[in-house]
Amino acid sequence: MAFKLSARKVETLKEKGRYSDGAGLYLRIADGGRRSWVFRYLRPGGGGQTELGFGPAVGRGKDGLSLADAREKAEAARALLRRGVDPAADRKTAGTGVQTFGEFADDYLESIKAGFKGKNAVADWKRDLEVRCKALRPKLLPDITTNDVLAVLAPIWLAIPRTARETRSRIERVLSAARAKGLRSGENPALWRGNLKELLPKAPKSKRHHKAAPYKEVPGIVAALRTKHSGADTAVNRAAEFIILTAVRTGEARFMRAREIDFEQKLWTIPAARMKTEDHPEGRPHEVPLSARAVAILRAVMPEGLDPDAYVFAGQWCDEHTKPLGHNAVLHALKSVYPAMTTHGCRSSFRDWCGDETNFPREIAEMALAHKVGDEVEQAYRRGTALKKRRELLDAWSRYIEGQSNVVALRA
Template sequence: MARNKLSETRIRNLPIGIHSDGDGLFLRVRKEGSRQWFFIFRRGDKRKELGLGGHGQGTAPVSLVLAREKAEAIRQRLARGEDLVGSKTFLDVMEDVIAVKEAGFRNEKHKAQWRMTLDTYAEPLHKKQISEITRDDVVETLKPIWSKIPETADRTRMRIAAVIDHAKARGLYVGDNPADWRGGLKELLPARGKLTRGHHAAVGYKDLPAVIARLRAAAGVSARAVEFAALTAGRSGEVRGAVWDEVDLDAALWTVPAERMKAARDHGVPLSERAVDILRGRKQEATGDLVFEGGKEGAPISDTAMVKALRAAGAGDATLHGLRSSFRDWCGDHTEYPREVAEAALAHVIKDKAEAAYRRGTALEKRRAMMSDWAQFLESPQR
């Protein structure tokens, strides 16, 4: 096959499409104007593509001369029989990425979400060689959830893309990232703006006492963790990561440190009698620092286990975060507690300086009364 078909002058005027320079070297021109070099070769019946960088773009633009040098180096390695692409699976790289992400996250919920989405929704990719994952593989993985749970589906896509970017950085994957939205997925899946998006599904507060009654009748750490989350209006990650040093049973107070809070501020949570009873029960069974221990030693109860317990109690498709919405609706519809007290209980960021000052000054004791009333409501006869 002839080589050196292209020239720098010709490249500037190439139409959208793929253009050969010969013997495996190609230039892809996208409609937005970007140009990417890549090299195509076959091993047996497998077609492989190696990305060589962008032409005239980024911090390391690849000229025609340099692209030809790279292509020739690849040809030489192929001639020697070298394996140019690693053999790790998607799951192998995924575990490495999760380990890196977990080390950097301070929010336990984010850690759980990363693992859950990749474990559950990216499972069709797990056994595939990372180097051989195609855009079609990503599309087929996302199709079952793309319209049903759009926000989770898009997060899954972004996390798949992060795994492949990690592989690219280690030389385990070459070419364009098949999970990039603008890299071709937008032509193959419905536009994100057209997907139905909503708030976290929640149990109506009037129906919540029946759910709580079934939770109380259930055994297991996950049921206690969900009930505690409902009683405290706490976020899932805050509850799952709770440790005994944060709890003062005598003062009936749980202080979540700033590093575990979304707002990066310490958050004091007044505890109702039932919440204290749950903690005393957990204390008797504790084997470590965590209040709600999971199945693995030193690990907290999983977000998935809590969701299963909530659903088993008759909460339908409600989410753990939806428990906070139920609490907020109860505050607004069923009580006379001021808005700022309810917002303080949820640890929402308050931009108004006067309201923020009020929260710091008197909200704790007002919240103690409110959380006691909330606990009594949750124990009220089933409606």
């Protein structure tokens, strides 16, 4: 930075006025020759322009801060501003133990970042605490109110709801930590229930749409998977085909254990513990009827005498079946033959086929996907016939994949 003053000039200036050294630092000479250093700056958070006095300045025969000392103080003030801290507020709280939100938030992030797992977690926190919370940073911790937090969240609540929710959560954590350290008291102004929940509009839920192949492409996808595992006997390709045939979720197949299979009844029963999903909040077991091809896949991947607790689809390099397939293994197998496909998208392909190419009732297709249909009374009444109809549906799906039929009519 190019400075405008020199030590000699500072000592010899006499006329009343304000003389800039650059970057906010000024030598001010008032009536009677009183000389002082002032630092002019814009308050963080849009608080307008203000100035901070550094004390008397040196002059001929007068003690005071030299130009070098004043520049050092000015640089310290600029460093605070870069962190979003008001130098005047910082001076006010010096020696009192009171901190600004910006100061405490930076220290708090430094103290907890070692526990973060995501590679972008620190950057995300810094973005929220430094950019989203810019208006909060210069405020003293005890002075922050619900209205202050609302001023940060309201402009982004509906525009970028996920980021807004994360920002709110991080503000709450910072203020909770400040209270735990005795730096503020009372209720947390960033609290959700009974506080901000009543003041912010309800943000619409955004639904994630998983990439799915058109169902007309599915027979070709399965054929490609079979070609791959005929050349290299890998469980992952068979698992991918099995998931397509049964229209189950990937996790349900990955963690399938040998004891869950009834080969005589051609039935797979997924335990209630693995069915605690949005559609099965009470965790009911789910019965999956198995087509002939699905049974053939299971017999191919399950060695004779397999332990009942062993995983059916074993992870790589795990001949004892003591570890399941990796989380992304099936996804990679599918993408290697059809890049636009996802594991959950297999279920969408199945559902589209049910609606476009069959006469099976909608509720049968939904029940095949383990979606909750109707109330408990209706579900109990349908239990006897739903399994039979779902078996017919999945057998028809298997035949379609084999290329044996395109349109399926429900038997009267």
